[in-house]
Amino acid sequence: MPSPLEILRLSPTNDIFQISDGIKHGLIEIDEDGPLPFDRLSALMKPEVQAVMHFWLTQSGSLIGSQHPPRLTWHDIELRLPHP
Numbered sequence: 001m002p003s004p005l006e007i008l009r010l011s012p013t014n015d016i017f018q019i020s021d022g023i024k025h026g027l028i029e030i031d032e033d034g035p036l037p038f039d040r041l042s043a044l045m046k047p048e049v050q051a052v053m054h055f056w057l058t059q060s061g062s063l064i065g066s067q068h069p070p071r072l073t074w075h076d077i078e079l080r081l082p083h084p
Helices: 037-044 047-060 074-080
Strands: 006-009 016-020 024-029 071-073
Touching (some): 006 037, 016 047, 047 071, 047 074
Antiparallel strands (some): 006 016, 016 024
8 A cells, every 4th residue: 555645734624635645746625515524634544535545646646836736526536435
């Protein structure tokens, strides 16, 4: 498993986070249908969510320093999670 991602909160309402693997970065957008605001960071730290975000960064992330990093929504993360 890859190392944990760096996750930074960008909004005071906990709805936009920046993720980075040290080379690429992107934004995660969580709307009102996602986890509750106080649970969002812990939801992003779950191993299965981290795996989805790592894969997305390798495919779609932009190099650190890019002024317009791509966005991944919580809905898109949920669609990519393995279902039991």
